[in-house]
Amino acid sequence: MDFALSEEQERLRDAARELLAAECPMERVRKIAAEPSGHDAALWRAFAEAGWLGVLVPDALGGAGLGLLDAAVLLHELGRAVAPGPFLASSVAAVVALREAGTRAQQERWLPALAAGEAIATVALFEGLEARPDGGALRDRAARRGGGFLLDGTRPFVPYGHLADLVLAAFRTARASAGAGYDGVSLFAVPGDAKGLKKELLVSVDETRRECELRLRGVQLPREALLERRERAAGAARASGAGPLVARVLDACAVAIAAESLGGAERALERAVEYVKVREQFGRPVGSFQAVQHMAAEAAARIEPARALVWYAAWAFDARPKDAPLAAAMAKAACCDVYRAVARTAVEMHGGIGFTWENDMHFYLKRSLANAAAFGDGDWHRERVAELSHF
Amino acid sequence: MDLDLTPEEERFQGELRRWLRDNVPARAARAPRSGPREELGGARLAALKAWQRALDRAGYVAIGWPREYGGRGATVMEQTILGEELVRARAPALIGQMGLAMVGPTLIQWGTEAQKRELLPKIRSAEHVWCQGYSEPGAGSDLASLQTRARREGDHFVVSGRKIWTSNAQIADLMFCLVRTNPDAPKHHGISYVLIDMRSPGIELRPLVQMTGDAGFNEVLFDGVRVPVENLVGPLDEGWKVANTTLVHERNMLGSTTQTQQLFEGLLRVARRARRGGRPASEDPLVRQRLAELKIRVEALRFLAYRNLTAALHRRKGGIEASITKLATTELNHELARTAIELLGLTGPLYRGSLHLEDGGLWPYQFMFSLGMIIGGGTSQIQKNIIAQRGLGLPRSA
Numbered sequence: 001m002d003f004a005l006s007e008e009q010e011r012l013r014d015a016a017r018e019l020l021a022a023e024c025p026m027e028r029v030r031k032i033a034a035e036p037s038g039h040d041a042a043l044w045r046a047f048a049e050a051g052w053l054g055v056l057v058p059d060a061l062g063g064a065g066l067g068l069l070d071a072a073v074l075l076h077e078l079g080r081a082v083a084p085g086p087f088l089a090s091s092v093a094a095v096v097a098l099r100e101a102g103t104r105a106q107q108e109r110w111l112p113a114l115a116a117g118e119a120i121a122t123v124a125l126f127e128g129l130e131a132r133p134d135g136g137a138l139r140d141r142a143a144r145r146g147g148g149f150l151l152d153g154t155r156p157f158v159p160y161g162h163l164a165d166l167v168l169a170a171f172r173t174a175r176a177s178a179g180a181g182y183d184g185v186s187l188f189a190v191p192g193d194a195k196g197l198k199k200e201l202l203v204s205v206d207e208t209r210r211e212c213e214l215r216l217r218g219v220q221l222p223r224e225a226l227l228e229r230r231e232r233a234a235g236a237a238r239a240s241g242a243g244p245l246v247a248r249v250l251d252a253c254a255v256a257i258a259a260e261s262l263g264g265a266e267r268a269l270e271r272a273v274e275y276v277k278v279r280e281q282f283g284r285p286v287g288s289f290q291a292v293q294h295m296a297a298e299a300a301a302r303i304e305p306a307r308a309l310v311w312y313a314a315w316a317f318d319a320r321p322k323d324a325p326l327a328a329a330m331a332k333a334a335c336c337d338v339y340r341a342v343a344r345t346a347v348e349m350h351g352g353i354g355f356t357w358e359n360d361m362h363f364y365l366k367r368s369l370a371n372a373a374a375f376g377d378g379d380w381h382r383e384r385v386a387e388l389s390h391f
Numbered sequence: 392m393d394l395d396l397t398p399e400e401e402r403f404q405g406e407l408r409r410w411l412r413d414n415v416p417a418r419a420a421r422a423p424r425s426g427p428r429e430e431l432g433g434a435r436l437a438a439l440k441a442w443q444r445a446l447d448r449a450g451y452v453a454i455g456w457p458r459e460y461g462g463r464g465a466t467v468m469e470q471t472i473l474g475e476e477l478v479r480a481r482a483p484a485l486i487g488q489m490g491l492a493m494v495g496p497t498l499i500q501w502g503t504e505a506q507k508r509e510l511l512p513k514i515r516s517a518e519h520v521w522c523q524g525y526s527e528p529g530a531g532s533d534l535a536s537l538q539t540r541a542r543r544e545g546d547h548f549v550v551s552g553r554k555i556w557t558s559n560a561q562i563a564d565l566m567f568c569l570v571r572t573n574p575d576a577p578k579h580h581g582i583s584y585v586l587i588d589m590r591s592p593g594i595e596l597r598p599l600v601q602m603t604g605d606a607g608f609n610e611v612l613f614d615g616v617r618v619p620v621e622n623l624v625g626p627l628d629e630g631w632k633v634a635n636t637t638l639v640h641e642r643n644m645l646g647s648t649t650q651t652q653q654l655f656e657g658l659l660r661v662a663r664r665a666r667r668g669g670r671p672a673s674e675d676p677l678v679r680q681r682l683a684e685l686k687i688r689v690e691a692l693r694f695l696a697y698r699n700l701t702a703a704l705h706r707r708k709g710g711i712e713a714s715i716t717k718l719a720t721t722e723l724n725h726e727l728a729r730t731a732i733e734l735l736g737l738t739g740p741l742y743r744g745s746l747h748l749e750d751g752g753l754w755p756y757q758f759m760f761s762l763g764m765i766i767g768g769g770t771s772q773i774q775k776n777i778i779a780q781r782g783l784g785l786p787r788s789a
Binding site: 001002003005006069121147186273277284285287288289290292293294296297298300303304305306307308309311312319323330333334377382385387389391 | 392393394395397400503520602640659662673679680682683686687688690691693694695697698700701702704705711712714715718719756772775776778779780782783784785786787788
């Protein structure tokens, strides 16, 4: 029995915290948030040099060849820093999709470039405005044209779509079959500058992140754009019980955002605790009042069990694929709820100053709102828990 | 991360499972665990003692104790497996648990050779049942304010005072008790840890009936009770330290989360049985949301227990994990019971002996019992103080 981070993972965590403290303090977060692109190429290069962008890329293709738990360690730290940038979309979601279903040519073309930070990728998995990203319910079909495909459809909420050199877009290629492990949906490698691809930035309360609506109007792709290993991956997924490709990518995103949320919650609480230790009222630190202490204690008591869920879900993603969907759904629902609740508590513990723009607490609070909505909201994941547990 | 057992651990688990399958008393296996309890005493007490004796003879009691005291020097992992399997097999709770968890480890660390030789075997075999004399009417959360006096008279202490919430005092042979031996010392220092024969003259028991209707705990009055000085454990006036070194043994962490898992499974059966608009309640979207939320909390505590267990295996000193686990588990158990009662509708509050009774009255019982657990062993508020002050480093409240 060993339910703990390894020494390597602890070292990775410590190094990441150090790098982010130096390269991504809140002043820089504020600056990047104010940029229209919401992105800082120099910071991204620093991540690449640290080897983070290739954490999930196989070592033969220029990456570290590590697992989702290692990526979760990084995401946890990025969440603590409320770091801007397309790490989740490019280094987790897109890499997982390419790793599991990309052809050899696609992998060789994209994975080394993604690991080196020379290219940015993202995923466009869902149509419609609901926070219910059910891949199986996707309606837009990829039409077959001249040996290739013609794509028409709108994909709102594509993280960092405006920067992406590569968009992995989900389209229906067959009817969903009743069997588990195949939902008839395929991913297509769409170049970021493809003809017929339009991008429009959304404006979110969370200014540290960017999302785009992508409109594909008659985007013509060659046959090679299909993530071919879909069929084979579906077979493997059936065997492992991990479910179809889009669901698998969604699970990775759910775990990633859960890890990030946990980091954010942890840091928000730390900062609130630091503040109430020094802020005095009635002649003593407000942190000596039980009403304040119990707010902080309740937050801490919610964070620790959630941490165990994230570790398990991230580990299970690679080690126990059959348990991964349920574990991912539990981690996503729990951690995003915890983040929202803790961020709110952290604002409150700051009193009036916590309501100001000048104070950093609003960045955590806003990120917690965005995270809760992204990649399936709490209700959707809880219903998945109910379904996967055969309630 | 690696959640698999080693081959040795699997062998231990396999042997244990086989033994439990053949030896757990059948009636106990059918009765819902932690369900309504009959009065302890008579035939039931004898049966519970016999069960612990059988377990002891098979070598499955106090396995973490050193071999010289009748244990097997088992690893933390083996102790965890034992705790988990006992719950899974729905074995009766050990009547001698208090002695095994609290007195034994204290004696092993602080006791004299004579105390260990005389008492440890009887703790294992349940020949002695123990009760705990800590809380007093005026000393609950602030335990160190306790007032029960022990005055030295020759080779005896003479004890006078009152203890309260004393579980199983009515069947106990012995009490481990905190008494004030030096009223002039600072409050944490003038306390001593003594062992008191419950048949001593001058002890009066007043049974307290709990809200569940059971009379499981008591008020214990001491009026000039004579206790031989050799019943002192550890140094005179340093009983607070003696008690605290073994206050909470979190060895059965998985056992307690296994119990919570079983409660959840029971709740799920209720949800499938109960109807909403002619359909099983478990198909109602709102009910499913609530069940999922509870399941997530149950699973989070299971993984948290694995994490705490790993820390214990690496002999990392525990911090506030025990407080977080206590707080979260007791609140969750209460919530599980409340949800089951709500799903059962009008039959939810029905209790022992009623027509239309569901699950033998388990749910109202569990609802009340878990509230007792929220208060007992350090209230939820005390746990939050500990988390805030020891865990987060916030200053002590004025």
